[in-house]
Amino acid sequence: MTSLFALVDCNNFYASCERVFNPTLEGNPIVVLSNNDGCIIARSNEAKELGLKMGQPLFEVRELVEKHRVQVFSSNYELYGDMSARVVETLSRFSPHVEVYSIDESFLDLGNFFQVDLPAYAREIRETVRQWLGMPVAVGVAPTKTLAKLANRIAKKSPKADGVLVLTEERHIEAALKRTAAGDVWGIGGRYARKLAGLGVHTAWDLRHVTDAFAKKHLTVAGLRTVRELRGEACIDLELVPAAKQNICTSRSFGVGIYELEEVAEALTTYVVRCATKLRRQQSKAGAMTVFAMTSRFGAEGETYANCRTVTFDTPTDSEPELIRHALKALREIFRPGFRYRKTGLLLLDLVPNSSVQLSLLDTVDREKHAQLMQALDGLRERFGHGAVRYGAQGTEQTWGQRQEHLSPCYTTRLEDLLRVR
DNA sequence: TCTGGGGTCCTAGGACCC
DNA sequence: TCTGGGGTCCTAGGACCC
Numbered sequence: 001m002t003s004l005f006a007l008v009d010c011n012n013f014y015a016s017c018e019r020v021f022n023p024t025l026e027g028n029p030i031v032v033l034s035n036n037d038g039c040i041i042a043r044s045n046e047a048k049e050l051g052l053k054m055g056q057p058l059f060e061v062r063e064l065v066e067k068h069r070v071q072v073f074s075s076n077y078e079l080y081g082d083m084s085a086r087v088v089e090t091l092s093r094f095s096p097h098v099e100v101y102s103i104d105e106s107f108l109d110l111g112n113f114f115q116v117d118l119p120a121y122a123r124e125i126r127e128t129v130r131q132w133l134g135m136p137v138a139v140g141v142a143p144t145k146t147l148a149k150l151a152n153r154i155a156k157k158s159p160k161a162d163g164v165l166v167l168t169e170e171r172h173i174e175a176a177l178k179r180t181a182a183g184d185v186w187g188i189g190g191r192y193a194r195k196l197a198g199l200g201v202h203t204a205w206d207l208r209h210v211t212d213a214f215a216k217k218h219l220t221v222a223g224l225r226t227v228r229e230l231r232g233e234a235c236i237d238l239e240l241v242p243a244a245k246q247n248i249c250t251s252r253s254f255g256v257g258i259y260e261l262e263e264v265a266e267a268l269t270t271y272v273v274r275c276a277t278k279l280r281r282q283q284s285k286a287g288a289m290t291v292f293a294m295t296s297r298f299g300a301e302g303e304t305y306a307n308c309r310t311v312t313f314d315t316p317t318d319s320e321p322e323l324i325r326h327a328l329k330a331l332r333e334i335f336r337p338g339f340r341y342r343k344t345g346l347l348l349l350d351l352v353p354n355s356s357v358q359l360s361l362l363d364t365v366d367r368e369k370h371a372q373l374m375q376a377l378d379g380l381r382e383r384f385g386h387g388a389v390r391y392g393a394q395g396t397e398q399t400w401g402q403r404q405e406h407l408s409p410c411y412t413t414r415l416e417d418l419l420r421v422r
Numbered sequence: 423t424c425t426g427g428g429g430t431c432c433t434a435g436g437a438c439c440c
Numbered sequence: 441t442c443t444g445g446g447g448t449c450c451t452a453g454g455a456c457c458c
Contacts, residue, residue, distance in 0.1 A: 034426035041426070059424040075426090102458045189456050220432055222456075249428055298425065345427090403424095 003234040004118075004141065004168070006108040007148040008091055008125060011136040011156060013104035014042035017083045018073050020134040021411040029070040033058060036253050037074055037403045074404040082412040086133055094125050099238045107145060109238050122164045142167040145236045146229035149186040150176060150204065177205035177230065187226040192219055204230060244282050244353065250275035251345020254400040257296070258341045264293055265328055266395035268344045272327045273391070276320050277381070279348055280374060285316035285357050287350030289323065291330040296342040307334040314360040316352050319370035320377070323348075324393060 010016060014032040019025045029046035033039065040047075040056045050068055052061055058072070065072060084103045092098050097109035113121065122139040129137050140152025147167055154176055155165035167173045183193025185204050195218060201207050208230040215224040225235045250271040258264055268291065279286060294306035309330040317323065327346055359367075380389050390396075409417035 036424095036426070038425050055426085057425040062424090105458080187456065191455065220455080222431065243430095245429075247429075251427070253426070296425080 002114075002143055004110040004113060004143055005145050005148040005234075005238070006095070006110050006122060006125065006139055006141045007101075007145070007152040008087075008106050008108065008129070008137050008139050009152050009156070010087060010104040011138060012042055012044050013084075014073075014075065014080055015044040015047070016135055017076075017080050018071075018408055019044070020083070021079075021408070025071055029068055030073065031058075031065070031070055032073045032075055033406065035075065035402050036255060037405055038253070041075065072406045074407040076408050076410065078410045078413055079408065082410075083133070083135065086412075087129060087135055087137070090129050090132055091125070093128075094121075097238055097240055099240060100242070107148065107238055110141065118166045118168065119164060122166055126163050136163070138163045140165050140167070142173070143232050144229040144234045145238075146186050146226055147173065147176075147232065150180055150184075153180070153184065173232070174205065177208055178203055180204040182207045185226060185230065187222060188219075192223065244284055244351070245278075246351055247347055247349055248275055248278050248282075248286075248351070249345065249347045250278070251292070251343060252402060253343045254341070255403040256399070258400050259337075259339070261332070261335050261337070263395070263400050264335065264341050264344050265331055265393060266398070267400040268293075268327055268331055268346065269324055269391055269393040270398075271345055272323050273320055273394070275346055275348055276318055276323050276374075277378065279351070280318045280378060282351075283354045284351040285318045285354060286313070286323070286348035287316040287352060288312045288348075289326060289330070290347040290349060291327050291334070291344075292346070293331060293334055293341055293344040295339050299340070303340070305336060305339045307336075309334050310349075312350075315363050315365070315367075316350070316357050317365075317370075318354075319365070319367075319374060320391070321373075322365060322370065324391065328393065 015030040018030055018032065027046065028044070029050055030044040031040045031047050031052060032042040034041045038057060040052055040054065040058060043052050043054070047070055050064060050070070052064065052070070058065070064070070080103060088098060088100055088106055091106050091108060095108035095110060099107040101107055118141055122141050126137055126139050129135050138152050138156040140148045140150065140155050142148040142151045151165040151167045155161045155163055158165070167176055180203060181193070182188055182196050182201055182204055183190065185207060188196070188207070196202070196207065199218065201210060207227060210227060212224055212227070215227040219226070228235050252267070252271065254267065288310060290308055290310045292306065292308035295304045297304065311326045311330055313326070331344070377389050411417055
C-alpha cells in the first residue's frame with residue numbers, strides 16, 4: 001500500500017489576505033512588514049518582480065517602494081490567523097486527515113484516493129478555496145511529504161502547471177527532481193546546500209542518488225530521511241494532533257529605544273502575560289524561565305548590551321502573578337542603566353503537562369487560588385479581548401509599543417472594523 | 423533614523439556514576 | 441611510560457522550518 005499526500009500552500013499568504021478584503025489591490029504590488037514595520041516578510045508576485053526581497057529592511061528599499069506605489073501593510077496576525085482557520089476548514093472537506101503544518105500550509109492524507117482522477121481532484125481543491133475564500137493556493141500531490149512539497153513548489157512556479165502538480169509517475173518525478181536545486185528541497189537549508197555543492201551534489205536528483213552512509217555522514221539522520229523521501233519512501237508521517245510545545249517564547253522589539261528599567265519592565269510584564277496565556281492554552285506548566293533584554297544588535301562599540309537570566313521553579317507553574325514576580329526580579333538583575341534597550345522577552349522552559357505536575361513540599365503558594373484567578377482572567381480576556389484586564393506593572397502609556405503604521409482593519413474578527421469598511 | 427518572531431531536532435563533548 | 445570501560449544526563453551549538 002503506497003501513501004499519497006497533498007500539500008496545499010497559500011500563495012503569498014499575508015499579502016493575499018490583505019488583498020482578499022481589499023480587491024482594489026488586485027494587480028498592484030503589496031508587501032507585508034514584520035513586527036515594528038522593520039522588514040518585508042511577505043510579497044505579492046508584483047512586489048517580487050520589482051526585486052523586493054524576503055527579510056529585506058524597508059528603509060533599504062524606500063525609494064523603490066515609493067516609485068512603484070507599493071502598498072505597504074503592517075502585519076495583522078488576527079486577520080491572518082482567522083483566514084488560516086477558514087482555509088483549513090475548507091480543506092477538511094477533501095480529506096479526513098489534515099495536518100496544519102503552518103499558518104499557510106496544510107498536508108492532506110490522500111492515502112486511499114488512488115482510484116480518483118488525482119489531477120482533477122487537486123484542481124478541485126484549488127478552485128474551491130479560491131471560490132469560497134478568494135485565497136489563491138497551489139496543490140502538490142506525491143507519495144511522500146518531501147515530494148509533495150517539491151511538487152507544490154513547481155505547481156506554484158510553472159505557468160504550465162497552473163497551481164497544480166501530481167507526481168505519481170516515475171518519469172514525472174525524475175523530471176521534477178532534475179529541475180529542482182538540492183537547496184530547494186524541504187529540509188536542506190543554505191548551509192547544507194553549500195556543503196553539498198562542494199561534494200558535487202547540485203540537484204534534488206543528485207541528492208536522491210547519494211548513498212545512505214553519505215547522507216548520514218554529511219546531513220545527519222534527518223538528512224537521510226529526506227533522501228529516502230526523495231526516493232519515494234514515506235518516512236515522515238502526518239501529524240494530526242499538534243504536539244504540546246516544549247518551550248514557549250514571547251519577545252518583541254520596541255517601537256523606540258528605551259532607557260528606563262520601569263518601561264522595559266512594563267513591556268516584559270505584558271509579554272509574560274501573553275506567554276503564560278499560550279502556556280495555559282496548551283495545558284502545561286513551566287519549570288523554568290529565561291528572561292532577556294538587549295539593545296539593538298547594530299549599535300556601535302560600547303553601545304550594545306545583551307544579557308539573560310534563567311530562573312528554576314520549585315514547583316512548575318502557570319500563574320501570572322508568580323511568573324511576573326520572577327521575571328521582574330530577573331530583569332532587575334540583568335538590567336544595566338545607560339543603555340538604549342530595543343528588545344526584551346522570555347522563554348518558558350521545562351514544560352510539563354498539567355496532569356503530571358509534581359508538588360513540592362516546600363511550596364508556599366496557594367495553587368488553588370492562583371488557578372481560580374487565572375481561569376477568571378482567561379475568561380474575561382476571551383470575552384472582552386486581550387487588553388481587557390491588565391496588571392499595574394504593564395503600565396498605561398506603553399511608550400515601548402510596536403510601530404504599526406500600516407495596519408489594515410481586522411475585517412473578519414472585529415465588528416467595528418467591519419462597519420468601518422461598509 | 424530605520425534591521426522580525428517563534429519553534430524543532432540532532433550531535434558532540436563534558437560531567438558524573440559504577 | 442603508565443593513565444579501564446561503559447552508560448546516562450545535560451548543555452551548547454549548529455542545522456533546519458515557517
